[in-house]
Amino acid sequence: MQDTQTNSDKIKDYSNEEKYNRKHAFGVSLLKWLECEFFGMFIFLSLFGLSPMLKNAGNVIFGIIGLVCYISVLADFGMKEGAKAHVKNTVRGDNVPRSLGLALGAVSMLPALLSYIVLLLSYFKVIGSSVLFFKLMNTGLWGIINLFSPDMKIANLSAALLGVYPVILLIFPLTVYISFRLSYDKVDIQTKILYKS
Secondary structure (H helix, E strand, O other): HHHHHHHHHHHHHHOOOOOOOOOHHHHHHHHHHHHHHHHHHHHHHHHHHHHHHOOHHHHHHHHHHHHHHHHHHHHHHHHHHHHHHHHHHHHHHOOOOOOOHHHHHHHHHHHHHHHHHHHHHOOOOOOOHHHHHHHOOOOHHHHHHHOOOOOOOOHOOOOOHHHHHHHHHHHHHHHHHHHHHHHOOOOOOOHHHHHOO
């Protein structure tokens, strides 16, 4: 009885508005980058002192923790928005597409993409060095970036970073899209793993 009450409360909460609020969802998705950076800054301050001792191994550990943090924040957002979209479709007759998760993820990536464009302009000498700006805009990935750019000089930045970073950026749209779709379709991951179905 209590479970039924809880589920109906969730549906009621999600259905306060007649339709799924796309504008609000896109605004929140943009703020998710800021949330990723907030946790990234916390990781940076916690582990930065270890990097000189561990050298590249420290950068790798630091980078992996940052990536896990980003994925966690984005997956949580995607799951919540997918659940809202599901309820709006089933209860309110809205028509929210599954692909909306991909668009939300792409929007959450925009500030990071901007930092990459600025880095490209800097690398090709259109503007001055923007390595510090790039690292500050990607604090959770500071360790990974350090593998390709050990200091703040654009001259010491490895061109490999220009190829690796766009691949890392795909984490934003893919994580939000996958988690959004799983929640939208009400896929029970735990059951699927346990029963391999």
